[in-house]
Amino acid sequence: MRRYLSVAVGPAxxxxxxxxxxxxxxxxxxxxxxxxxxxxIYVIALLGLNILTGYSGQISLGHGALVGVGAYVAALxxxxxxxxxxxxxxxxxxxxxxxxxxxxxxxxxAALVTGVxxxxxxIPALRLGGVSLALATLALAVSFPILMxxxxxxxxxxxxxxxxxxxxxxxxxxxxxxxxxYEAWVTAGILFLAAWxxxxxxxxxxxxxxRDGEVAATSSGVNPALYKTFAxxxxxxxxxxxxALFAIExxxxxxxxxxxxxxxxxxxxxxxxxxxxxxGALFGALLFEFLxxxxxxxxxxxxxxxxxxxxxxxxxxxxxxxxxxxxxxxxLFRALAGAVRTGRFRRRSDTSExx
Amino acid sequence: MAVPARLPRIDLSVGPVLRSLLLGVxxxxxxxAVLVLLGLVLTQTxxxxxxxxxxxQIVSGLSQGAIFASLALALVxxxxxxxxxNFAQGEMATFTTFIAWSLMHHMSYWPAFALTLVIAFIGGAxxxxxxxxxxxxxxxxxxxIVTIGLLIALNGxxxxxxxxxxxxxxxxxxNGTTEIAGVVISYQELGVLVVCLATVVLLWAFFxxxxxxxxxxxxxxxxxxxxxxxxRVGWMLALGWGLAAVLGAVAGMMAAPSQFLDPNLMxxxxxxxxxxxxxxxxDSPIGAVAGGLILGVLINILGTYVDFIGGELRLPAALxxxxxxxxxRPQGLFGHKVVRRV
Numbered sequence: 288m289r290r291y292l293s294v295a296v297g298p299a300x301x302x303x304x305x306x307x308x309x310x311x312x313x314x315x316x317x318x319x320x321x322x323x324x325x326x327x328i329y330v331i332a333l334l335g336l337n338i339l340t341g342y343s344g345q346i347s348l349g350h351g352a353l354v355g356v357g358a359y360v361a362a363l364x365x366x367x368x369x370x371x372x373x374x375x376x377x378x379x380x381x382x383x384x385x386x387x388x389x390x391x392x393x394x395x396x397a398a399l400v401t402g403v404x405x406x407x408x409x410i411p412a413l414r415l416g417g418v419s420l421a422l423a424t425l426a427l428a429v430s431f432p433i434l435m436x437x438x439x440x441x442x443x444x445x446x447x448x449x450x451x452x453x454x455x456x457x458x459x460x461x462x463x464x465x466x467x468x469y470e471a472w473v474t475a476g477i478l479f480l481a482a483w484x485x486x487x488x489x490x491x492x493x494x495x496x497x498r499d500g501e502v503a504a505t506s507s508g509v510n511p512a513l514y515k516t517f518a519x520x521x522x523x524x525x526x527x528x529x530x531a532l533f534a535i536e537x538x539x540x541x542x543x544x545x546x547x548x549x550x551x552x553x554x555x556x557x558x559x560x561x562x563x564x565x566x567g568a569l570f571g572a573l574l575f576e577f578l579x580x581x582x583x584x585x586x587x588x589x590x591x592x593x594x595x596x597x598x599x600x601x602x603x604x605x606x607x608x609x610x611x612x613x614x615x616x617x618x619l620f621r622a623l624a625g626a627v628r629t630g631r632f633r634r635r636s637d638t639s640e641x642x
Numbered sequence: 643m644a645v646p647a648r649l650p651r652i653d654l655s656v657g658p659v660l661r662s663l664l665l666g667v668x669x670x671x672x673x674x675a676v677l678v679l680l681g682l683v684l685t686q687t688x689x690x691x692x693x694x695x696x697x698x699q700i701v702s703g704l705s706q707g708a709i710f711a712s713l714a715l716a717l718v719x720x721x722x723x724x725x726x727x728n729f730a731q732g733e734m735a736t737f738t739t740f741i742a743w744s745l746m747h748h749m750s751y752w753p754a755f756a757l758t759l760v761i762a763f764i765g766g767a768x769x770x771x772x773x774x775x776x777x778x779x780x781x782x783x784x785x786x787i788v789t790i791g792l793l794i795a796l797n798g799x800x801x802x803x804x805x806x807x808x809x810x811x812x813x814x815x816x817n818g819t820t821e822i823a824g825v826v827i828s829y830q831e832l833g834v835l836v837v838c839l840a841t842v843v844l845l846w847a848f849f850x851x852x853x854x855x856x857x858x859x860x861x862x863x864x865x866x867x868x869x870x871x872x873x874r875v876g877w878m879l880a881l882g883w884g885l886a887a888v889l890g891a892v893a894g895m896m897a898a899p900s901q902f903l904d905p906n907l908m909x910x911x912x913x914x915x916x917x918x919x920x921x922x923x924x925d926s927p928i929g930a931v932a933g934g935l936i937l938g939v940l941i942n943i944l945g946t947y948v949d950f951i952g953g954e955l956r957l958p959a960a961l962x963x964x965x966x967x968x969x970x971r972p973q974g975l976f977g978h979k980v981v982r983r984v
Contacts, residue, residue: 322745340783411965411968411969419920419924419968421727421786422727422916422917423961423965425913426913426916426957429909429910429957433954434955434958436954436957437954452710551790551793594903595797595801595883596802597798598794598795598798598801599799599802601791601798602791602792602795602797603791604791605790605791606788606791606795609784609787609791610788613780638656
């Protein structure tokens, strides 16, 4: 009986979460709604990062750049050639841009394109392996804004590109912000389920085997090169989807929207939220959105900290979590649940690599 | 566990000093030959090519490269002792450069310079003791994440304390130029080159000729064996971090006058230094220095003579070159192949 219960906990929590997300807009204004739309976008990005770092054990400091790739793909596709002509941009004719499309359709395309790019980056990065991968992805994060500014005939350069806010389809009686909120959360929900199916199956088992010992995994018949590159591709596709939603939501893309700090803070949030746990992506996303706001203006004390305060808090959090609680926030909850069940508090994380 | 593979080479049985001397001379001769060849190619392709202009670019490149080399050496130093790439190295350097900036309001340049180095040393050792020590025996990925945490925190802290506005940083060298064999060289670039290389040579002498240096090399070689013969390994690691921080501080103070001081001063330089260290072979100090100098010259020549790259695409271009080198020679130019024992 107890076993069936513990199997049911995950789906039950997912349903509860979905209901909360569906009802939340009734209790908040447009601004809060915007914040929670961004939470959904960060959930998607962090799911991708968690697949890469938490499950397959590879570090990426370049996910901000991949989110940027997704955002630019979505922006370019939804504007299309006619839209870009208004900016007097003249992209080379070999780029299949089309005549502009509904923003929502750009999400899967952006995911696919970013996924393929990530896969291609993954191949040489694999050869570097381990820490060099972190370095290569960091280099990607630093190069991305430079590249976007340099190839301004396609990207609009430092001025960026403005998009039109989409209108609510099907004649639904909700505002555009509400539509975007649901669009982001439905995408996040679908991608959450997809990630869950991936990591609990054969592929996820292979990833964890590689993470916990590449040699042992190889001798059990797992091809590390294949699975690691695949993880990079999947993870990039998630980042691309997040980027597309980001572009649609803000209706604006600009090289400096995707600085190095975005990539670094994404990794920090993924770690603090909890590596090797899909729920960790949710905690990480909440943290990513709200920590900067509340660490600058704490809710109880009437301080006003400098705008650098969030970085300091993030950095210190990251170190403390690594020292004391390798499973992150998700690990803490799991340990608490375990303590309730067994009466013993164990600080272990699911990621035995990290413990 | 990783152990260096035995080199499948014929032992020429010359002493280690002579061998490194030969290697160094060979490297310099090779580099000069490559540069002359490249110059000859450029005389054909570039319409407005002048040898003195070319030489000037090389000197600027060496000067920039010396900064990369210092920071790359710091990375290698920590990599060899703690077995981890320190992502916070650049931010540590920026932070100490800010300290130097504050000190220079109260004293003249060189005392402030020296005092900064002392502070950097203590700070670096303290970071190892307080932050790195507790995760020492945890997997690599954990230590890397901790150094990334340090990066974020230090970046925020330096912006918080000194505010993120761009600051001018004094230079000890005069603004003039001198002419050597028709090549115009600024004192600024020459000074940076001399200071960085002098630091590197001093460090090399420390490791080569002092007992403490010998002990530190022993720790880098095998921590267990060193512990068995009574070395206090923990303190040696802290010393390594301290020395790395000193190198970083030198790089930061040399970079700040031309790049201007702000919290992100060392970010791009850190990536070049990573690239330099990996190019030279991540476990090779000589490789790090050579890698830094090569990279500095390379980006200057590429940026000047290849129009497509220009000023903006230097970093991506450098990384592409790095990638190509690594695909041909994964262990880097001077690194050792690593075999894994299961």
